[in-house]
Each structure stands twice: as structure tokens, then as C-alpha cells.
Amino acid sequence: MKNSDTFYNFDSLKENFFFNSELELRTTLSNFLIEDIGTGDITSNLLIPQEKTSSGTMVCKNDDKGRTIIASGLAEAKMIFEICDCDVTQLVKDGSVISKGTEVMSISGSARSILKAERTALNIVMRMSGISTKTRQFVDKLGDLSQFVRIASTRKTAPGLRYFDKKAVVLGGGIAHRKRMDQLILIKDNHIAVVGSVKKAIELAKSAFGDKRKIECEVVNLDGIVDAINSGADIVMLDNFTPEMVRHSLEKIREFGLRDRVIIEISGGINYDNIYDYASSRPDVISIGSLTHSVKSIDYSLEISS
Template sequence: MVWESICDRKLNVPDALLREKIRGFLEEDIGLGDITTELIVPSGVKVRAEIIVKEMAVVAGLDEARMIFEIVGASFTPNVKNGDEVSPNTSIAIIRGEGRSILSAERTALNLLSRMSGIATETRRLIRKIREAGLNIRIAATRKTAPGLRYFDKKAVAIGGGDPHRFRLDDQILIKDNHIAIAGSLEEALKKALSSKSFSKKIEVEARTVEDAIKAARLGADIIMLDNMSVKDVRRVIDALKELGLRDKVLIEVSGEITENNILDYASLGPDIISVGAITHSAKSIDMSLEIVEIEG
């Protein structure tokens, strides 16, 4: 299978901004200095190190790891590309520089690489399951990300072949249950959104019942999110929209409690998107290590 990353199209943050954020990660870990390394490792000693992936993984986070090591004055040469699938005990990068600097940046780099690779790996695994069943449903992330890490989590999803979904509240109008509760009704919430929105913004409506989904489609929603619906109810919505001639006028997103065990049950019904919060909030980090392989002077 060929996995096309959408990172180049949607996830280009200027290097200066990204470097500033990553510098903050380093400051959080290093504090006033790595006292253990400063006591043991002589100043000026040059080393060569490798980052080893210890399990099957889709690699993500190489650009960020490069920035981390460059900030402390070391060089970072990747042996693979973002999105590559690697086997256990693969060396994915070579780092050269002062031993003190490399050891001080080690944990920050490994944490980000491990987390991003874990998210990319889980995303790829779910997409492969969908594709092997002969289905072409888009797998998307949600905003269920750790504060401060959303860019990295969403980029990892994209590297894994998924869609990052909206990044922030200003990306798209998404009318949820609490908006409807305050507005008084789905009709009133959608009416307000339609009357004031920019032409450039789509409207998505979260529907928790079959009736609300059909109502949202009739009222002009662009996307309908079927939230926490059973397989039976999702089928009812899609069948009803087809009968009403509305299915091709809206995108259908299925969300809520989607797992590896039930994703094919939902995908087989023909939604356009399945969003899975677990690919960012519950993905297992990939086991990696940084190993000093040579003292160069």
C-alpha cells in the first residue's frame, strides 16, 4: 500500500515558531542544567549516537527530533523518512556532537519521537484494516489531545495516513449538544449559524438520534456527526438520507466509542469519515532508545 501524508498540505508551521515551542520542551526538562551529565561527562567530548526503535512502528517526529538536537548544537541525520514502517532494532537516526548536549536532549527527543510514532502506528493500523476490507473511509483524529501537543499529535495522525480534522475552534463550525441546549433547539442553533457564518466555513452538526440527523440534513448542514450511535441507528440514518435524496448532499462522520473491534461494523455502512479519539489520547508510545556507539574525541 502507498501511504500519502497530508502533512505538506496542512501542517506547515514556520520553523521559527516550532523551534520556540520545542525550546520550551527542552527548558522544561533541563531546568538549570543536567547535573548528572555535568558531573560525569567531560566538557568537549564528542560522541556518535543512534536512535534505535525496538518494535514494529511507523516513524513520526523526525523533523522535531532534528530541531531538538540542533538547538543543543548536535547534528541529526535520519536513516528513514517520516511515515516509513520499520522493524524492531532499526536505527532510525544518527546524532553527532558533544556528549553533554546529546544526553541533555535525549529524553525530550525520545519522548516526542515515541509519542508521535505511536500515534502514527495506531492510525496506520486502523486505516490498513479498513483498506484490507475493501473500504475507502477516511480515518480522522479529534481534539482529544494533550494541551500543548496538538500540533504534534495531529501531524502524527497525518503521517500515519489519517486526517487531522479541525485543529481549533476557529477552523470550522461544529454544533454540539450543549450549543443546542443553550439555543433551545437544533433548528434555532443551525439557523443562527447559517445566518451569520462566512461562506468559507462549513457547518457540522452533532446528532445523537436518527431524527436529529435527518433534521440537520434537511436544514442545510454540510456534515453530520453521528455521535455514539449504534450500528443499527447509523444504518437507519444513512438509509433514510438515501430515501430522501439527501445522502449525497452531506458528509457523514461517525464518532464515539469506535474501537478496533467495531470499526469495520461502522465502516461497512458507508460513512465518509470515522473519527477516533483513541488514536491520540490512548495510543501506546513506541519503545525507543538512544545509544552512544562511539567516542569521537
């Protein structure tokens, strides 16, 4: 059976995950700061002398209520403070399990600079930690099945935040799926409606790219699965199937001797309450849009001590 990690070539925590260089990432984070600061922090500039220095600690304030919290976005927050000429020590590694009261970062430098960077840094950490934490909840729900079934994100990310959203999924134990539309041919229902059939759509894709691009095809029934596999799809996405439909379809393609030729992805209508039912049929990937489009942030604060 094809391995979903190596097949998608997910190496999502490298520096080039989205950006070609650290400079590109710094530029993006600088633009986030510009969006927040505008022409200047008039409140801090009014109240705080330019020469005043301070120090502070970023602390997790979330009431975990028994759930695992995953710290995420700390590397990016550190860079934001450094862009503002602060001295930063990251106390916790991204992807670590933390709890309420955990100190994740210490910052020192100009008081104005710390306050200038504070909200942008916290926003990144809160959002990314929320995504990582939610991803880990889904992974943990699978138990031993997580050895065989991977949780993936989708392109349902906030514009401008895809790097951060998808990196957070990876830090939570998931996989990123495609980062952009140019990385994978994904034939969806509307493509098939225009072209006319699964077989014709895949043939057109292969005639243009051959084996240079992986092909994923979305299907809505067993016949579509068989057509997609026989036409040469690398990945078949079972869209809006019920758990019973997934189980029946996978049993059938095993009977037909087709299971080992393809990665099976499940998508649509999957939530925390029903994911185990889907995973029990042992698809390769379950993609969940709510990991990134319905984010519940993890609460952090910056506590300045002087």
C-alpha cells in the same frame, strides 16, 4: 458526494499545519528542552568533560509482534538535537514502516549536548510513533473500505501537543479534523440544548458567517440528521450510534435523496473490534478519540557508541 479530504481542506503535513513558521516550531521545541533541562544537566556536567565528543544512533526497540510500526516525529527530534548544536542524519522518513532494530537517526557532537537533547527527542518520537502506529492499525482494519471511509482524530489531545498528535495521525494515514475551535463551526449537543433545536442552531451559525465557515452538527437520531441536512449543515456527526443505527440512518437518507448533500461522520464508542461494522455502512469519516488520548508509545533508545 462531497470528498472529506478536500472538503476539510486537510493539507496537514505542510509547515503551516499549526505554526506560521519553522521558527515558531523551533521555539516550541526549545521550550520543551527548557522544561526538561532546567538550569542544566548537572550529572553530565559533573561526569563528562566539556570537550568530549560522541556519536550515537536512535534505534526502534519495540517488539512489533506482527503489527506494522510507523516511524513518526523524526523531523521534530532532528530539530531538537540541532537546537543543541548536534549534527544529525535522519535515516528513515517520517511515515515509514519500520521494525525492531531499525536505526532511524544518527547523531554526533558534544557528548553533553547529545545527552541534553536525548530524552526530549525520544519522548516526541515515542509518542508520535505510537499515535501513527495506532492510526495505521485502524486504517488497515478497514481494508478496501479505507478508500471511502477516512479515520480522523479529535480534539482529545494533550495540551501543548496538538500539532504533534495530529501530525502523527496524518502520518499514520488518518486525517486531522479541525485543529482549533476557530476553523469549523461544530454544533454539539450542549449547544443544541441551550439554543433549543438543530434547525435554530444552524440558522444562527449561517446568519453570522454565511458560507465563510463550514458547519458540522452533532445529532443523536435520524430526525436530527434530516433536520441538520435540510437546515444547511455541511457535515453531520452521528454521535454514539450503534452500527445498526448508522446503517439504517444512511439507508434512509439515501432514500430521501439527501446522502450526496453532506459528509457523514461517525463518532463515539468506536474501537478496533467494532470499527469495520461501522465502516461497512460507508460513512465518510470515523473520528476516534483514543488515537490521541490513549497513546501506547513505541519504544526507542539512543545508543551511544563513543
